[in-house]
Amino acid sequence: MPPPVAQPAPGTAAPPPTASPAPPPAGAAPAVPAAPATAAQPRPPLTTPPAPPPRDAMVQRTAGPVTYICGGVAEDEQVALQRLARNFNMSLLFTQGDRGEYLSDVDVKLMRGNKEVASFVADGPRCLLKAPSGTYSVRATYQGRTKTATVSTGGRNSQMRW
Template sequence: MIRVQGACAVGLLAILLAGPAWGESLPVQTQGNVSYVSGGVGDEEMAALKAIQASYNLRLLFVGRDGHYLSGTQVVVKNAKSEAVLDAESHGPYFYAKLPAGRYSVSASHDGKTQTRPLQVGTKGGKQTTFRW
């Protein structure tokens, strides 16, 4: 049996009552018929994203030229008719979306610079791409 006394007991109790950060899931957002999630800041978020990545057919990663992960990247996905089906900000270096199968144009903007790529996604598997600035 382990005994904890005084300030240590109070601190331990506060940690236990707060609950484990790794048990919380990342919030899934929805725009129209597209759901998406972003994050990856810290080990817990990265582990949570890794656990759900197979559920998303578009997986983006944002990295600086120096190799550091980026957050705050604006993502715009347009369908084959050039209609925006998703316009959102990534809250970390990873951005996953569930899109209907088809051809898309994906634009990512960071620090005033935009990169655009054509992508095709299917119903199985997924398309992964990395944007570097």
């Protein structure tokens, strides 16, 4: 029969049990005490954010004070741009050759006076722009050749042909 366990006197707390630490097994690294708890560390998000849309995805973007959307190679994009046109105050069309083949990947700089106010790459032949009221100079470069045009807000379908 096991020996009787001593009970503490009524109204007193029992002392915590003590145990002597066991020696580490042979060849084991000595135990390292845990670091004290610190302020809560931010956790990484449970999901990763979606990748940005491809450059040619007909997505509305902003460059400086100008909002723009470019596209219009496929018929469904042309219809979508036509539907969106009422929300923009300028339109540019980039073509080449006698037959007016559509261009994309045109570097566009919108200037007011001698100051550049917006710069972007046109992902399609037609770009709709929403800019502060006024007159702008457009410098468009395609395959190293630059064309310029003067456009004003309220102007529709300013065509630049290479």
